[in-house]
Amino acid sequence: MTETNPDMFIIGHYRQWIERLHPKEASIWPLISGYNCRIGSFKGWLVIIFTHTGNTGFVESNGVGELSDALIGANSIDESNREIVRSKIETHFMLQPRDGVVFIEHNSKLSHSELVALTYRHELALGLAPMKIFLSHKGFDKPLVRKFKTTLVLLGFDPWLDEDNMPAGTKLERGILKGFDDSCAAVFFVTPQFKDEDFIASEVDYAIEQKRKKGDKFSIITLVFGDGAAKGKVPDLLHGYVWKEPKSELEALQEIIRALPIHVGYVRWR
Known part of the structure; x- marks a missing residue:
């Protein structure tokens, strides 16, 4: 040089x-x-x-x-x-x-x-890199998470969902890690079914690792949902990050957009 x-x-x-x-x-x-x-x-x-x-x-x-x-x-x-x-x-x-x-x-x-x-x-x-958002959830909650994925796609994001982003034969740990590497945020859908174990535990670890590596360019977004008297329990390792308890799916979407480390694109004619 x-x-x-x-x-x-x-x-x-x-x-x-x-x-x-x-x-x-x-x-x-x-x-x-x-x-x-x-x-x-x-x-x-x-x-x-x-x-x-x-x-x-x-x-x-x-x-x-x-x-x-x-x-x-x-x-x-x-x-x-x-x-x-x-x-x-x-x-x-x-x-x-x-x-x-x-x-x-x-x-x-x-x-x-x-x-x-x-x-x-x-x-x-230049708008050449779709913004990936990792959607962490239990399989039981996939119908809920799919609705969020559909809306985020309409807003111009590229949500990472295991069923769409890991073709048959992909090694699970490797596929999940690649999903985090490519993402600017991880959203944890903490429902009563959400347990800090198995692949969920790995996803919590990967999210914290990405936060340490990327700093302000990576967000950890934790949304706690309830089902009657039952409520999701936030994993201990995520206690150091703010979490929200939205009263509706619309409010949950607003919390995701507000917490992202990027600006939503300009409104313009199609």
Whole structure:
């Protein structure tokens, strides 16, 4: 990497990457079609903060020096907190969906994971990445959950439901883990039939793991339903997260939308 022009180095690689993945959109892709950048550092890491301009004729690049622990929200950057730190920087510099933050460790190459993170951010900005929401439930409650899935699809989401997303022959644990990796939220439908055991226990563990990894970009949404005097019991590991007891299915849907880490799309003519 050229130390004096890390932004050009990154954008060059990003352009080649996007031309392979999205050749039709490459010419209008965020940052590739024009950017400004601010270059900072943090304890051995280069932090490149890109702002999309859509103007390839002029690039403005400024240094912002060594970033503080208070801004970063941690005393180091590593694989376990990188997405949380990225989110802190995005918030501090008031970045928009077509902007982005890239980390490069000193004397290291641009990592594949950084390209993937930047690509996913921009796919979301361009409406090219369906928003997956993992729907966790007991089989007994599948008729209820199917109704939520149908409504979420109408709203433009891509809900993950085991019967639709795991073809015959898929290993259950592997299929469920992939569902969580691809999702921006997990919704737990806690009914009197919901028990913290077997695959449900795994799904609770996976949700917490995704929350730690993705930070503000992943939501754990727990909805508690009752059946007469009986009421669902929230698993102990989810007690650290807020849960809601909706009085109706409509109220439950509102709680899901409100808790998601993303904005519902603009209302527009079909």
